[in-house]
Amino acid sequence: MATGRTHRPATRSRGIPEATVARLPLYLRALTALSERSVPTVSSEELAAAAGVNSAKLRKDFSYLGSYGTRGVGYDVEYLVYQISRELGLTQDWPVVIVGIGNLGAALANYGGFASRGFRVAALIDADPAMAGKPVAGIPVQHSDDLEKIIEDNGVSIGVIATPAGAAQPVCDRLVAAGVTSILNFAPTVLSVPDGVDVRKVDLSIELQILAFHEQRKAGEEAAAGTDGGAPAVAARSESADKGPDGDVPAVMPA
Amino acid sequence: MATGRTHRPATRSRGIPEATVARLPLYLRALTALSERSVPTVSSEELAAAAGVNSAKLRKDFSYLGSYGTRGVGYDVEYLVYQISRELGLTQDWPVVIVGIGNLGAALANYGGFASRGFRVAALIDADPAMAGKPVAGIPVQHSDDLEKIIEDNGVSIGVIATPAGAAQPVCDRLVAAGVTSILNFAPTVLSVPDGVDVRKVDLSIELQILAFHEQRKAGEEAAAGTDGGAPAVAARSESADKGPDGDVPAVMPA
DNA sequence: CTGTGTGAAATTGTTCACAGCT
DNA sequence: AGCTGTGAACAATTTCACACAG
Incomplete structure (x- = not known):
């Protein structure tokens, strides 16, 4: 999309999808850790693993920011840290008050x-x-x-x-x-x-309730299983049911 | 939806969408408040307002649980509290440990x-x-x-x-x-x-970063808007402009 | 060759609008 | 008459898969 000159007033950032915005802090954290270890470049695969998403999603996310990677190589860590920080508005200081x-x-x-x-x-x-x-x-x-x-x-x-x-x-x-x-x-x-x-x-209690929902379902499925050949203790159901607030945790689909 | 199955037995909760699950605790909270005020029934419109969502979404969400409302009337508060509690697995007690x-x-x-x-x-x-x-x-x-x-x-x-x-x-x-x-x-x-x-x-800092992103964008737009006097002071109080996924996420930082 | 960037397909979620109970 | 329940349209997001730049 970087190439596509969408007809838009000369304003700054194109519409970055909300789901992408929600993941930028995650990428930023992973990148900061790499930066501290002086890692110069990182591939979408590695960075995605560190951030707990899959690489296609990460590349798509970055494509909304622009083309900051180098094909065949990966992304420059420092440069990406800067670009994401800027995109998130972290190059300025936000005064915050805590009430209560x-x-x-x-x-x-x-x-x-x-x-x-x-x-x-x-x-x-x-x-x-x-x-x-x-x-x-x-x-x-x-x-x-x-x-x-x-x-x-x-x-x-x-x-x-x-x-x-x-x-x-x-x-x-x-x-x-x-x-x-x-x-x-x-x-x-x-x-x-x-x-x-x-x-x-x-909201703590909302999060716990969502966990309880899935927990309950696990218990139910466990009981329902049994006719199956093997005896693997844990969820074999492909319904990779782990969700975060917005994204998932690593999950490799056996395609 | 299953075309012939108008009368589905109560307990067979087929895959409830994750986004719906994430909102059930919200509905439950609103319903509990109503219950404490001894309100016997509530319409989708009223309940939706209390939970901060729109009524179509709420009705759709409830439709995944079954038909618990009465047309022309609304939902029985106590009954819904029970059904949602059960669906979320809150009729049993979950022991939790806190580490740290x-x-x-x-x-x-x-x-x-x-x-x-x-x-x-x-x-x-x-x-x-x-x-x-x-x-x-x-x-x-x-x-x-x-x-x-x-x-x-x-x-x-x-x-x-x-x-x-x-x-x-x-x-x-x-x-x-x-x-x-x-x-x-x-x-x-x-x-x-x-x-x-x-x-x-x-994650506190993720949530703050997401807010900073939007905050920055507001500042930019304000500058770009230039010509119209002050801030557009008010408008209809929309319910919490939840960007998150959340189901996000909402979520906490859905996130 | 390797790994990014991205159209296109698939999936998931939201909103509309109205048929059908009560 | 009023309000739920829901197909169908629409919108957002994720995943696929591959062209192509370095």
């Missing part, structure tokens, strides 16, 4: 991978006055009364909500009113936001 | 929604001997030396990995070897597992 400094909020504040790549915890906010001033991960917690001011002073456009479910929507409304346009929601609630605001959610 | 009791592990252990619905924290496991015996969320932490025994004694089939990245794969291997067949991975690593084992991942 309970167990989870504290865990997030302490999470290293946070700062490492393009994100900076600009502020921690909690509604509990007793928390105010207390440092978490080296950053003093601020009271939620000042939420709007904090957002504006720091030019924050990404907010992380780690409050109890009941507080999530009100907090979300205030964040959005103050100018936040991307929200990562850890509270088990559906947030409603105006158009133009992105929300992504991370 | 740092900030995040502790947050997970304390997370209420955990126990509430079909899941029971059977054990907390950490590699730090200093943690052993210390209670977290009322449960004493056990040393990882005993991991295999703990898994077997408790009949655990679902494991949660909240260790640092480096420890995740070895822990995963031990869990799998001990009989765990579903893993929820919070460590920023791609886990490789044998066939038949499900892995779902929850």
Whole structure:
């Protein structure tokens, strides 16, 4: 598609499919690891294995970014790291606020991978006055009364909500009113936001329930098996049922 | 769809699409809330709004489970709660172990929604001997030396990995070897597992990176749009603009 | 020869729109 | 009359397989 001059205003990135966007961070992580080991180039096959996808998908994904590989050779690691970082907007620094400094909020504040790549915890906010001033991960917690001011002073456009479910929507409304346009929601609630605001959610119990579904099905199939010749303990069913949130984990189909 | 089979027996759940499975927990949550408010029935329109999807999708999703609604009326809340719970395997209790009791592990252990619905924290496991015996969320932490025994004694089939990245794969291997067949991975690593084992991942930095991508694009478009005054302040509150796959993913970082 | 880049096919998921119960 | 259940159209994503650049 790199060759196809799709009639489009001179704007930046062509429409990169959402599914591809969701995998770019995965590729980036794998590439960063290679970069740290000073590996100069990598093939789609190797990189795909490291990222846990298949190589065709990876090549297709990269084709949306442009032609960054060399036929017969592979991809230049450093160059790809840069291109993907740029595509993801990680060449700039994103100030982030975390609202709700309970167990989870504290865990997030302490999470290293946070700062490492393009994100900076600009502020921690909690509604509990007793928390105010207390440092978490080296950053003093601020009271939620000042939420709007904090957002504006720091030019924050990404907010992380780690409050109890009941507080999530009100907090979300205030964040959005103050100018936040991307929200990562850890509270088990559906947030409603105006158009133009992105929300992504991370929900432990949903993930567990999805696992339970598959777990249950495994148990059922196990019981149903038995007439078969061999006695292999584990799932032989070709229904490679492992899914990630978006992609799969390595799976080699015996064609 | 099977043309002649209008009356399919209840339990023969043929392949429910993965995207549908990923939404069932969402419906279940909305229904549980309705149930607590003693709402007897709900229409696809209302329930869809509560779950943040559109009604056609919801009806289609439910159609995979069977015909549980009443035309002209809607769905019986209690009945649907039961049917979805059963479909997700939540009518039984799943013992879960959490490995890695740092900030995040502790947050997970304390997370209420955990126990509430079909899941029971059977054990907390950490590699730090200093943690052993210390209670977290009322449960004493056990040393990882005993991991295999703990898994077997408790009949655990679902494991949660909240260790640092480096420890995740070895822990995963031990869990799998001990009989765990579903893993929820919070460590920023791609886990490789044998066939038949499900892995779902929850990854903060991936989610943030996806948000950054969209955030960057918004900034670019804003610049390109130039001529029309301020931000288009509001529009209809669309439900969470879920890009993920998710089914993504949605998902957490579906992802 | 090797491994990328990509049309085309296959699969999966979403939306439409309306027939058919209640 | 109202709302579910669902075929059929549509859209997105994944996989295949191979031309072709290096």
